[in-house]
Amino acid sequence: MSRLKxxxxxxxxxxxxxxxxxxxxxxxxQPVAHRRAAFKEIIKYFEPMGxxxxxxxxxxxxxxSLTLRMMELRDKPWEYFGPDTNxxxxxxxxxxxxxxxxxxxxxxxFFDATDKLAAIAGTKDKREAGAAFQAVQKTCKDxxxxxxxx
Ligand code: HEC
Numbered sequence: 001m002s003r004l005k006x007x008x009x010x011x012x013x014x015x016x017x018x019x020x021x022x023x024x025x026x027x028x029x030q031p032v033a034h035r036r037a038a039f040k041e042i043i044k045y046f047e048p049m050g051x052x053x054x055x056x057x058x059x060x061x062x063x064x065s066l067t068l069r070m071m072e073l074r075d076k077p078w079e080y081f082g083p084d085t086n087x088x089x090x091x092x093x094x095x096x097x098x099x100x101x102x103x104x105x106x107x108x109x110f111f112d113a114t115d116k117l118a119a120i121a122g123t124k125d126k127r128e129a130g131a132a133f134q135a136v137q138k139t140c141k142d143x144x145x146x147x148x149x150x
Contacts, residue, residue: 022089032090035080038073045069046140049133058126067121074114078107091149106143113139 025033045066052058081103086092096103113136120132 025089027085027087031080031082031085032087035077036089036091038076038080041076042070042073045073046136050137053126053130053133058129060122060124060129063129064122067117071114071118074111093147093149096147103143103147106139106146110136110139110143 025031049063049066049070052063081092081096083097086094086097113132117132117136120128123129
């Protein structure tokens with residue numbers, strides 16, 4: 001591997017471990033680390049969709065491929081919210097476990113909104129795409145307001 005490539009791979013690792021000062025997830029199976037990584041993967045594809053809409057640079061084909069990627073990732077975080085998995089560095093609120101029905105409802109809202117997004121993805125209508133995007137974004141925010149710290 002070239003030295004540059006090695007450096008490019010190492011820099012983010014160093015930054016991640018140096019800043020934050022967060023405890024590492026050392027539990028078996030690393031459920032907290034896995035669910036956080038799964039959300040980060042989702043936002044990697046979701047965020048550019050919002051940027052595109054806000055910047056008035058809507059590109060139907062790109063929007064559709066980002067949506068498809070997101071649909072592949074939307075199932076991933078949930079299996080890692082097992083019992084007794086709320087420990088540092090988790091930012092989950094205990095309500096995830098004490099109000100499981102409400103958490104399930106938040107998940108369902110997210111799945112319903114992403115279903116609708118997938119159904120319209122590829123549309124040439126920028127407003128329709130924007131509305132579907134915002135409906136999903138609202139489900140992220142609603143759930144975070146109730147179940148995630150900061
Ligand atoms: C049903 C609830 C729910 C929905 C819906 C939801 N999230 Fe989250 N999200 C959480 C919880 C809870 C955490 C905290 C996880 C932890 O640290 O234990 C979280 C954490 C995150 C994180 C932080 C990862 C990290 O670095 O710690 C990101 C980014 C994120 N979510 C993005 C999204 C996006 C984008 C959406 C919508 C497309 C979304 N989430 C939808 C509940 C939800």
